[in-house]
Amino acid sequence: MPQTQTARLMDGAALARHVLDHTAAMSSAISHRTGKAPCLATVLVGEDPASATYVRMKRTRCETVGITSRHLPLPATTTTTELVDAITSLSEDPEVHGILLQHPVGGHIDERAAFEAIAPHKDVDGVTMRSFAAMSFGLPGFVSCTPGGILRLLDAYDVDLAGKRAVVVGRSAILGKPAGMLLLARDATVTYCHSRTRDLRSIIREADVLIAAAGRPHFIHGEDIKIGAVVVDAGYSPGNVGDVDFDTAKTRASLITPVPGGVGPMTIAMLLSQTAEAAALQMGLVPAELIPSQG
Incomplete structure (x- = not known):
């Protein structure tokens, strides 16, 4: 058996474009049927440059696929209680369909408590314990x-x-x-x-x-x-x-x-795809019936 070979590249950027095209079609169908676009809320604690860049990138991608982006910047001094309250408010807001807490959030904050404040049906980043349990047992939910x-x-x-x-x-x-x-x-x-x-x-x-x-x-x-x-x-x-x-x-x-x-690229594509799916479900639509299968 040869000891070397040349690997094929797994092109995540190309596949992500396909997923985002599918997401844009779903977002358009949702907006056409309900008059409302899917909405992703992003939460950023502090001013870490890398985290801020990631959030900007995700918000820009939202615009390209017809998802509304709502951003909640919080100061670095935010406490666990304040962050949990802010996320709980977003979880209870019917205009928000998905929530992304950009991590890390700072060593003084209980990150797990903050994640668990995200309502499971809006956990489009797949970070809550309930989402992990659904993944583990093969139940409906959003994957990491x-x-x-x-x-x-x-x-x-x-x-x-x-x-x-x-x-x-x-x-x-x-x-x-x-x-x-x-x-x-x-x-x-x-x-x-x-x-x-x-x-x-x-x-x-x-x-x-x-x-x-x-x-x-x-x-x-x-x-x-x-x-x-x-x-x-x-x-x-x-x-x-x-x-x-x-x-x-x-x-x-x-x-x-x-x-x-x-x-x-696939990470961001999955986030937006699951946001569109979450919006459809919260609006009483069946995601699979909105557009043809990706194949």
Whole structure:
């Protein structure tokens, strides 16, 4: 068996454009039938430049697909109680269909309490415990956007997960853990790895499907990857650097996501797609009946 090959790129940017076109069509149908556009509320605590940039990007994307954006900026001194009250108010507002709390929110705030203030039917970012439970049990609800985008990518490239050894490097509540649950639901055999995993690299080498979500730049190298594995890099560090050393990994993987242009665009596309779906459901519409299937 050859020890090197050239991986195909999993083009998240192209797939995201397809998802956003579908979302724009759904938003248009909702507006035509109800006279109201879907609305996403974004909440930002403090003035972290990276977080502010992410929020601006998401709001700009909203405009391109016919979703109204409402932004709530809060000072860095905001307390947990004040943030929970603000999110509760948005949850109770019938004009708001989806809520995004940009994280991190600051070490003095109980982030989990803030997330749990989001009403489940408006949790279009898939961050609440109820959404995680729905993902885990295969019940209706909204998936965490990055893991959901990863599954859409794998589907688009015809990756059959049944019986495959999937390794998730990272265990965050909004990325690693839900990614593993979604893979398990597709009949993959899932192993979670983290900072205290023994023989981490030997486990990575057994992966048919590798999800890198450790948040450590160039943490995984080509020699760590099984020949022919599917590699999804969900990490991002300044300088457009992922968790995987792309140049060495692409000589061993069969499929690989680039950074940027892989998982990132799909995360935003999933957020807006789920916002449109949430709006349809809250307005008493059936999302699947609004426009033809994506196929």
